[in-house]
Amino acid sequence: MGLMRLSSSIYILKCFSRFCNRKYHWDVPKGHLAVYVGEEQKRRFVVPMSYLEQPLFQNLLRQLEEKFGFDHPMGGITLSCQEDMFNQLTTILHCL
Template sequence: MSSHGSCCYDSDEDADFSIPADVPKGCMAVIVGSSEKKRRRFVVGTHLLTNPVFGVLLQRAAEEYGYRNSGALEIPCDPVLFEHFLWLLSNDDPAAAMLEVNDLMAFYS
């Protein structure tokens, strides 16, 4: 399991992708990956909801899946790329502000 800040981690536990019972307060479960690729569950801080990079990922999720999903939030992004985003954001790397998220996602697709 990888650690990314106080409550960000990768969880490969349940294959059915249900929300884990141990999600800490202030965190949420997200499922990252497309149906064709391996999907991974991450638990991330809800503070990411206001981050511009995460906002682009949420917009892509809305375009791909719509707003009718119940359960964990699904992000159509390569899990390795998502882990890289988390690392940049958790380390306050200035490169995160200059990311062209859509270009990177196209590269990883």
């Protein structure tokens, strides 16, 4: 189980490093990443990279990957979920 988390985290970090090589990474503070959230229209959030280590965030990423796959056409991680759900999750993670 720990190995699965590690491989998922490594995959996410690889995607993030590809994002860093794009021209628009300058507006994301160091230690953060851009995440595009929404089912139809995508809204951009900048979240701490430490969220990638949180089981709740990893679980969200895993569920969305299984359902939709990962698609990053906007230069950041794209999550096809409701903004309200994402806001609730980030509020919880911020308090941890």
